[in-house]
Amino acid sequence: MEKETSQPHIPELFLKPYDPKASEDAIYQLWETSGYFDPNVCIEKGVTEPDAEAFSIVMPPPNANASLHAGHALFVTIEDIMIRFERMRGKRALWFPGSDHAGFETQVVYEKKLEKEGRSRFDLTREELYKEIYAFVQENKASMENQVRSLGASCDWNRELFTLDDRVIKIVYDTFKKLGEDKLLYRGNRTVNWCPKHQTSFSNLEVEHIDRTDKFYYFQYGPFVIGTARPETKFGDKYVVMHPDDERYKQYEHGQKIELEWINGPITATVIKDEAGDPEMGSGVMTITPWHSNIDFAIAQRHNLDYEQIIDWRGKLLPIAGEFSGMNITEAREKIVEKLKEKGLLVKVEEDYQHSVPCCYKCNREIEPQIKEQWFVHMKPLAEKALAALDQERFTFVTDRDQRVFRHWLENIEDWPIARQIAWGIPIPAKICTECGHGMVDLDNRIENCSECDGAVEQDPDTFDTWFSSGQWPLAVTDFPDGDDFKNYYPTSVMETGKDIIFFWVARMIMLGLYRADEVPFKKIYLHGMVRDKKGLKMSKSKGNVIAPSEIQDRFGTDALRMGLIVNNVPGTDMNLDPDKVNAYKKFANKVWNISRFVIDATHDMQTGATYTTEDAGNIQDALWANVDAITRHMDDDRFDIASEKLYHFVWDYFASELIEESKSLLQSEDAAVRASRQRLLNEYLITSLKLLHPFMPFVTEAIWQELPAHLKEDERDLLMVAKWPHS
RNA sequence: GAGCGAUUAGCUCAGCUGGUAGAGCGCUACAUUGACAUUGUAGAGGUCACAAGUUCAAGUCUUGUAUCGCUCACCA
Numbered sequence: 001m002e003k004e005t006s007q008p009h010i011p012e013l014f015l016k017p018y019d020p021k022a023s024e025d026a027i028y029q030l031w032e033t034s035g036y037f038d039p040n041v042c043i044e045k046g047v048t049e050p051d052a053e054a055f056s057i058v059m060p061p062p063n064a065n066a067s068l069h070a071g072h073a074l075f076v077t078i079e080d081i082m083i084r085f086e087r088m089r090g091k092r093a094l095w096f097p098g099s100d101h102a103g104f105e106t107q108v109v110y111e112k113k114l115e116k117e118g119r120s121r122f123d124l125t126r127e128e129l130y131k132e133i134y135a136f137v138q139e140n141k142a143s144m145e146n147q148v149r150s151l152g153a154s155c156d157w158n159r160e161l162f163t164l165d166d167r168v169i170k171i172v173y174d175t176f177k178k179l180g181e182d183k184l185l186y187r188g189n190r191t192v193n194w195c196p197k198h199q200t201s202f203s204n205l206e207v208e209h210i211d212r213t214d215k216f217y218y219f220q221y222g223p224f225v226i227g228t229a230r231p232e233t234k235f236g237d238k239y240v241v242m243h244p245d246d247e248r249y250k251q252y253e254h255g256q257k258i259e260l261e262w263i264n265g266p267i268t269a270t271v272i273k274d275e276a277g278d279p280e281m282g283s284g285v286m287t288i289t290p291w292h293s294n295i296d297f298a299i300a301q302r303h304n305l306d307y308e309q310i311i312d313w314r315g316k317l318l319p320i321a322g323e324f325s326g327m328n329i330t331e332a333r334e335k336i337v338e339k340l341k342e343k344g345l346l347v348k349v350e351e352d353y354q355h356s357v358p359c360c361y362k363c364n365r366e367i368e369p370q371i372k373e374q375w376f377v378h379m380k381p382l383a384e385k386a387l388a389a390l391d392q393e394r395f396t397f398v399t400d401r402d403q404r405v406f407r408h409w410l411e412n413i414e415d416w417p418i419a420r421q422i423a424w425g426i427p428i429p430a431k432i433c434t435e436c437g438h439g440m441v442d443l444d445n446r447i448e449n450c451s452e453c454d455g456a457v458e459q460d461p462d463t464f465d466t467w468f469s470s471g472q473w474p475l476a477v478t479d480f481p482d483g484d485d486f487k488n489y490y491p492t493s494v495m496e497t498g499k500d501i502i503f504f505w506v507a508r509m510i511m512l513g514l515y516r517a518d519e520v521p522f523k524k525i526y527l528h529g530m531v532r533d534k535k536g537l538k539m540s541k542s543k544g545n546v547i548a549p550s551e552i553q554d555r556f557g558t559d560a561l562r563m564g565l566i567v568n569n570v571p572g573t574d575m576n577l578d579p580d581k582v583n584a585y586k587k588f589a590n591k592v593w594n595i596s597r598f599v600i601d602a603t604h605d606m607q608t609g610a611t612y613t614t615e616d617a618g619n620i621q622d623a624l625w626a627n628v629d630a631i632t633r634h635m636d637d638d639r640f641d642i643a644s645e646k647l648y649h650f651v652w653d654y655f656a657s658e659l660i661e662e663s664k665s666l667l668q669s670e671d672a673a674v675r676a677s678r679q680r681l682l683n684e685y686l687i688t689s690l691k692l693l694h695p696f697m698p699f700v701t702e703a704i705w706q707e708l709p710a711h712l713k714e715d716e717r718d719l720l721m722v723a724k725w726p727h728s
Numbered sequence: 729g730a731g732c733g734a735u736u737a738g739c740u741c742a743g744c745u746g747g748u749a750g751a752g753c754g755c756u757a758c759a760u761u762g763a764c765a766u767u768g769u770a771g772a773g774g775u776c777a778c779a780a781g782u783u784c785a786a787g788u789c790u791u792g793u794a795u796c797g798c799u800c801a802c803c804a
Contacts, residue, residue: 010763017766191802209801216804227804241804278803286804294802355803369802401732405799408731412800503800530798534740568742568751573733574798576740580753587766598763637744645742645751660763 009604010597011707018593020557023703028149030702036722037156039092047722048092055086056489058474058522059155060497060505061098061163062148064141065106070531070539070577071498073549074569076151077562078528079496081640083154084695088725094489095155096477097148099141101163103466104200107424108362110136122199126423126461133424134164147550152558152698154721159485161477163469164426168476172469173429173443175516180441184378187439191297192417194370195360196315200421201374202360203465204414205503207367209356216353217337218282220345222260222269227282229353230289231336232329235321236308237262237287240269241299243277246284263340264322274299292369311368329368373437374419374462375428382511383413389520395491395510398526398638399572402499409503418468425463432460471508474521481517492522499527499572526638527572531565534578547577555579559697560586566696567644588648589700592693595656596704599686599712602667603679606711610676619681623654624688628727631692644696651689659685683712688726 035041042048057079062072079095087093110133111121121129141162148155161167179185192201218227224240240258242249252258254273259266269287276299277284290300290307300307312318317332319325324332340346358367387410389395390403397403419428431440431447435455440447450457474495478486491513495506506525513521532538533545540546552561556579564582569575612620627650634643659682666678694701698721705713705720717723 014763017764204801229804276802276804281804288804293804295804296802298802356801358802405732409800500799536740536797568740570742573741578740578753581740583766584752587764590766591764594764594766596763601763639744641742642744649751656764657768664762 009601011600011709013707014593014597014600018557018590018700018703020559020589020699021554024150024152024558024699027699027702027706028152030706031154031719031721032149032157034719034721036087036719037095037154038158039087039094039156042087042092042722047717048087048090052090052092054094054489054493055083055091056094056096056492057083057494057496058096058477058492059098059153060501061100061161061470061473062144063102063105064099064137064144064162065102065109066140066144068144068147068151068549070547070549070565072148073151073552073561074528074531074565074575075496075498076148076153077565078526078640079494080151080153080155080562080698081566081635081695082494082496084698084721085635085725087154087721088691088694088723089728090724092488094159094485095153096485096492097145097153097155097157097160098473098477099144099160099162100470101137101424101466103425103463104198104362104420104422105466106133106137107422108198110424121423129423150553150558151549152562154698159477163466163473163476165476167479168469168472169426171472171476171480171516172426172464175472175512176429176464177441177443178516179377184381185441186376186378187373187437188376188415188417189371189373190376190417191292191294191369192372192374193358193367194313194372195363195365196313196368197363197365198360198422199313201370201372201417201419202367203417203467206361207358208361208364210359210364211354211356213352213354214357216350218347218349219340220347221262221285221287222258224285225283225347226285226287228287229355230333231340232317232321232324232332233289233292233310234287234336235263235317235324236291236310237289238267238269239272239288239300239303239305240285241272241274241277241288242285243275243279244273246277246279248279248284261343261345263336263343270305272299272303272305274302291371294369297369297371307371309371311370313370315368373439374417375430375439377416377418379413379415379511382515383410385514386410386507386510389510389514395520395523395525398524402502402525402527402572406502406507409507416465416468418465419460419462420465421462423463425466426469428460428462428464430460431457433457467504467508470505471512472516474509474513475516486517490517491520494524494526495522496526496528499529502527528569529572529574532574532576534576534580536574536576547579552577552579552582556582556586557589557699559589559700563588563644563648563696566640567648569641571638571641585648585697588652589697591652591656592689592697592700593704595651595660595689596686596708598660599682600709602663603683603712604709606679606683607676608711608714610680611673612680613674613677616677616681619659620684624685625727627654628688628692632725632728635695640696647692647696651693655685655689687713687716690720691723691726694720694723 039048043050083093083095114121193207194201214229216227216229217231218225252271256271258269260269288296288299290297291309310318310320311329315329317324317327360367429443431442433450433455436453438450438452440451447457474492478490480486509521537545560582563585631643631646663678667675669675690701690705702720
């Protein structure tokens with residue numbers, strides 16, 4: 001108390017350490033109600049020139065069903081730094097927020113919830129399930145948005161969009177129709193990656209390959225020996241394939257029939273000569289199961305062979321398996337081997353066969369390739385446009401190693417199965433013929449009869465892969481094709497997102513953006529790495545090492561979290577989030593707080609219009625502006641990791657430790673000109689430091705700004721968030 | 729199987745176009761009513777994975793080796 005009365009020049013707030021919790025919410029409200037998140041308001045209020053350059057970012061919409069994790073905190077921080085920086089530099093800065101229905105992801109979450117309640121998704125109709133999930137998501141959406149606010153995101157909430165809003169659906173439907181008209185859409189009867197648990201197909205990207213050691217069996221198949229890791233698929237194998245040039249088998253003719261004894265009795269096998277048979281592999285002979293293998297399907301297509309389903313959609317054997325019918329495949333495997341052994345057809349078993357098995361990325365169960373007729377998009381033409389745009393540098397990567405991976409993927413692109421057999425998503429606007437299976441795009445629900453066979457039609461029960469609609473997100477957000485935002489902000493400036501979704505999302509946005517708008521959706525791609533725990537381990541619930549951003553914010557403050565996520569975090573590399581590191585920046589926030597307190601006190605009797613001594617004038621040039629320029633340059637290069645570190649040292653080691661220390665004696669000088677010059681210098685340093693720090697630590701800097709006595713911020717704006725970037 | 733990346737202080741990591749190493753945390757000692765104990769000062773600690781090469785000079789460029797990680801992939 002004694003202290004307080006002895007320092008009358010200092011606002012009371014500064015007499016205590018900085019308390020983030022006490023002010024963060026109010027500060028955010030101040031920003032949001034000011035309207036400055038919207039560049040049009042900035043123009044109206046005269047803080048931005050009407051003809052200023054545009055700078056825009058489309059936020060990767062967080063999943064509306066869950067709380068934010070550390071990865072969200074990272075992207076919010078990086079993007080907010082970019083937006084605040086450019087806004088302060090006078091650009092028309094606009095950040096589009098959104099939220100994602102996250103199709104399959106959310107449905108899985110909801111199914112788990114149902115399971116806990118003793119219910120199952122299969123008890124509900126698709127309409128019922130959709131309605132339930134919709135309600136569930138709406139409930140969580142608001143909480144997710146408030147977490148984004150709490151991180152300081154200066155995005156324009158008036159422009160927020162949900163991925164199931166009408167505007168999105170309209171664009172997605174138009175794209176679907178256009179793809180059909182342009183012959184880029186087809187219904188293929190092809191192998192898909194089928195998850196027997198989730199009852200849906202996946203694109204290749206959603207399949208995870210897990211290394212495993214299994215048994216590998218060799219069976220006598222007539223005169224041949226064949227090898228397989230999956231005996232349970234072998235019931236229908238009636239083709240035996242070998243390389244045409246394999247000398248060992250030259251006495252067999254292509255198409256030759258061979259009678260042989262197999263699992264459930266005698267069968268007739270047909271010899272197929274195909275280049276796919278690898279003479280080096282095992283005996284050089286294989287049988288094929290086209291329904292349940294991509295490679296076998298390709299061979300079957302080449303030779304026009306029959307194929308038959310062996311395993312049903314639930315992973316159980318069909319009647320073709322005879323006595324094994326109805327069994328689960330894993331259960332059946334050993335029994336089938338046992339039977340073949342009894343029949344004397346088991347040649348040998350290798351115990352340690354190492355291979356990688358395709359699995360569902362969600363449940364890790366083995367993917368069962370199945371043949372299913374569904375919608376595919378021809379990707380080659382779309383990829384070629386994207387590659388051309390890359391060659392012309394119409395978009396660039398901040399980290400060029402990502403560009404190589406990106407290019408490689410586009411050059412080897414495969415067709416995209418865009419249908420998912422789940423309820424939670426955008427329904428595919430199409431009719432399917434109940435007689436011939438023909439599919440017809442039908443946006444207006446007008447088609448009543450099959451265009452091929454005139455048979456009856458029914459609504460396609462499937463929904464779009466969530467990435468199909470996400471891939472058109474920048475178009476939807478900017479209101480393609482006629483919206484003002486599309487005209488003013490498309491292509492957007494930067495796409496900042498996790499490097500784990502470069503193919504899922506970034507590549508598709510580019511391809512679909514080019515396809516619909518004939519222009520890339522963004523000019524620069526900044527891919528951040530993953531956030532891990534302090535030991536570098538991936539955060540997961542099972543490991544118990546998940547760090548919730550809100551927890552860190554509570555302990556250290558949002559600004560400290562933001563700095564902890566940014567400093568030394570090199571673009572594109574994974575980073576470890578260590579609470580001790582965040583704590584260091586909590587101390588830093590307090591340091592800035594106390595620097596301000598010192599300067600306020602030291603300048604309380606400052607004369608306006610003081611001139612610099614030659615020494616102080618030199619300091620401004622050589623130290624202050626030199627540092628500002630260096631930091632600005634790093635930010636221009638997207639090296640926020642370096643900029644923030646330099647800034648930290650500039651403020652602490654130079655401004656506080658050197659400048660303020662030497663000022664203590666200078667402020668006592670008998671020469672009034674020296675004192676006045678010093679006061680002005682401290683003023684300049686404080687204002688400049690707060691501005692530089694603001695993109696990184698918006699809360700504490702704005703809180704200080706609001707408390708600053710008027711004489712320290714002459715000619716400055718009411719909110720730091722729209723203050724002019726120094727020395728530019 | 730292919731591609732990419734990493735290997736620098738006890739821990740987590742920076743180090744751009746080559747000139748005898750830096751940060752945060754941690755550790756040691758001392759200081760302190762004076763903006764700030766969320767402080768200050770001083771200090772210990774590294775043959776920059778290994779080997780060879782280019783160079784007057786190499787964490788920094790080249791090649792190879794080892795270990796680790798990530799991504800992609802239809803090998804029966």
